Amino acid sequence: MLLRNEGSDAAGVPHFYDVAMATGADDIKDARGMATADFDNDGDLDIVTNNNPGDSGQAEKARATLLRNNVGTLRNWLAVELRGDGKRSNRDAVGALVTIKTGANQKQVRLVGAGSGFASQHTARLYFGLGEREQVSALVVRWPSGRVERFEKIGEQPVGARRLVRVSEGEGAEALGLPARQSAPAGGQLAAAR
Ligand SMILES: [Ca+2]
Numbered sequence: 001m002l003l004r005n006e007g008s009d010a011a012g013v014p015h016f017y018d019v020a021m022a023t024g025a026d027d028i029k030d031a032r033g034m035a036t037a038d039f040d041n042d043g044d045l046d047i048v049t050n051n052n053p054g055d056s057g058q059a060e061k062a063r064a065t066l067l068r069n070n071v072g073t074l075r076n077w078l079a080v081e082l083r084g085d086g087k088r089s090n091r092d093a094v095g096a097l098v099t100i101k102t103g104a105n106q107k108q109v110r111l112v113g114a115g116s117g118f119a120s121q122h123t124a125r126l127y128f129g130l131g132e133r134e135q136v137s138a139l140v141v142r143w144p145s146g147r148v149e150r151f152e153k154i155g156e157q158p159v160g161a162r163r164l165v166r167v168s169e170g171e172g173a174e175a176l177g178l179p180a181r182q183s184a185p186a187g188g189q190l191a192a193a194r
């Protein structure tokens with residue numbers, strides 16, 4: 001099952017539509033656990049599931065399934081990776097909260113978590129969708145230590161889209177391009193690579 005968020009109706013009731021079959025994400029394997037990460041570094045989150053070999057016990061017959069997302073790269077995005085100071089904050093920055101601000105009153109918030117479901121852990125990188133926007137007006141990190149750092153520029157540049165921003169607690173931030181692997185042609189939507 002893969003649900004697409006269709007937004008809310010006039011009464012405020014959210015609606016979702018199962019697009020698994022239409023996107024090629026439906027699968028008869030007996031999956032256990034699911035995690036998301038940007039496996040091909042193109043700025044959208046892809047999905048991996050582990051599969052249960054069942055009574056056969058032959059794990060090699062139940063290889064993991066990677067569902068590559070071919071939808072999201074038409075829009076802009078920002079990825080953020082944190083490294084805590086290893087003293088008052090843990091190195092992985094679990095518990096850190098990142099807020100990005102775009103425009104006057106628009107905010108998005110992401111939390112660095114640990115454990116994302118049964119036997120699974122999503123990527124520790126935080127991904128923000130920016131739509132058509134080319135940059136964010138501010139990036140604010142609230143570290144597990146309680147320290148708050150705010151970035152409106154990195155070096156002399158605004159915080160631009162389609163970048164990975166690495167922030168080390170108390171030591172500043174750097175913006176990096178990611179060496180994206182070639183995406184499948186647009187229109188394939190979500191293609192299963194088995
Ligand atoms: Ca991706």
Ligand SMILES: [Ca+2]
Pocket residue numbers: 042044068069070071072073183
């Ligand atoms: Ca993609």
